[in-house]
Amino acid sequence: MWRGHTSAASASNVLRHYWLCYWELSKARLSALVVATSGAGYVLGSGSIVDIAGLCYTCTGTMMVAASANTLNQVFDVKNDAKMKRTMRRPLPSGRISPVHAAMWATSVGAAGTTLLACKANYLAAGLAASNLILYAFVYTPLKQIHHVNTWVGAVVGAIPPLLGNWAVAASEVSLNSMILPTALYFWQLSHFMALAYLCRDDYVAGGYRMLSFADPSGKITAWVLLRNCLYMLPLGLLAYKWGLTSGWFSFEASLLTTGLTIGVLSFVLDPTHKSARRMFHGSLLYLPALMAGLILHRLPNQ
Numbered sequence: 001m002w003r004g005h006t007s008a009a010s011a012s013n014v015l016r017h018y019w020l021c022y023w024e025l026s027k028a029r030l031s032a033l034v035v036a037t038s039g040a041g042y043v044l045g046s047g048s049i050v051d052i053a054g055l056c057y058t059c060t061g062t063m064m065v066a067a068s069a070n071t072l073n074q075v076f077d078v079k080n081d082a083k084m085k086r087t088m089r090r091p092l093p094s095g096r097i098s099p100v101h102a103a104m105w106a107t108s109v110g111a112a113g114t115t116l117l118a119c120k121a122n123y124l125a126a127g128l129a130a131s132n133l134i135l136y137a138f139v140y141t142p143l144k145q146i147h148h149v150n151t152w153v154g155a156v157v158g159a160i161p162p163l164l165g166n167w168a169v170a171a172s173e174v175s176l177n178s179m180i181l182p183t184a185l186y187f188w189q190l191s192h193f194m195a196l197a198y199l200c201r202d203d204y205v206a207g208g209y210r211m212l213s214f215a216d217p218s219g220k221i222t223a224w225v226l227l228r229n230c231l232y233m234l235p236l237g238l239l240a241y242k243w244g245l246t247s248g249w250f251s252f253e254a255s256l257l258t259t260g261l262t263i264g265v266l267s268f269v270l271d272p273t274h275k276s277a278r279r280m281f282h283g284s285l286l287y288l289p290a291l292m293a294g295l296i297l298h299r300l301p302n303q
């Protein structure tokens with residue numbers, strides 16, 4: 001009785017241990033953001049009635065493929081992650097799970113997610129998810145150790161999920177306005193990761209990653225690149241209105257939000273310090289949910 005009790009307790013400990021490892025390998029918070037952008041893409045591509053079952057299937061499939069991509073990223077990055085303070089406690093560098101076990105988790109969850117998208121959304125969405133996994137795990141991940149162009153490739157990876165969501169529901173009419181959210185995400189992600197790489201420059205250098213901040217210790221080049229990104233984002237609100245994706249309210253809100261972000265970046269351009277970079281980084285964390293909420297709130301359903 002007592003022995004049975006302890007073996008049940010240890011079985012539940014083992015389960016909890018692996019569940020936590022899968023959670024961390026999947027970068028659950030990042031995957032949740034990816035799902036939110038894919039769900040937003042789905043809603044934006046829908047008519048006046050959103051198919052809730054289709055939305056749930058698309059979000060679940062995206063979550064599973066993103067979890068797989070994030071796990072493979074950590075399998076390939078294990079040696080470098082072990083050298084960085086930010087990542088050394090992850091399941092693989094800390095030895096809490098073996099690379100083979102992690103690779104098996106990635107393969108099964110990725111295959112299941114792609115199959116779900118193929119069966120319950122469409123082949124276009126499934127193909128986009130699988131290609132994005134390949135781009136992230138097999139192109140972006142090794143590129144991080146070679147050249148700072150990796151951040152631009154990673155931004156494409158981040159921009160695909162809303163397109164995936166949009167095409168899952170509106171594959172037959174791929175339109176210009178389906179590019180608004182992916183484009184905003186592309187430029188947002190560039191700003192977000194460049195600010196992070198500047199703030200954690202020493203850690204990235206120790207890990208052997210070639211971010212833009214590696215060649216730009218003063219932060220001056222990073223600051224100008226961030227400013228350029230903001231300028232590219234400024235017309236997006238107006239385009240969303242002109243192309244019939246949203247009402248005019250969104251162009252007003254998006255212009256306000258992007259102007260706010262641009263002011264944060266300008267203060268980083270004038271004074272490239274950790275303090276101004278951190279302020280801009282936190283501003284970018286508020287910017288994206290606010291922009292997506294505005295898009296959904298003011299969307300004009302497809303006819």
Ligand SMILES: CC(C)=CCC/C(C)=C/CC/C(C)=C/COP(=O)(O)OP(=O)(O)O
Nearest residue numbers: 034062065066069073129132133154157158
């Ligand atoms: C459907 C599908 C496959 C979606 C994938 C979406 C996805 C994983 C987006 C994240 C993009 C990205 C550049 C993350 C940073 O990785 P990093 O390696 O720089 O982060 P790290 O240093 O924290 O490991």
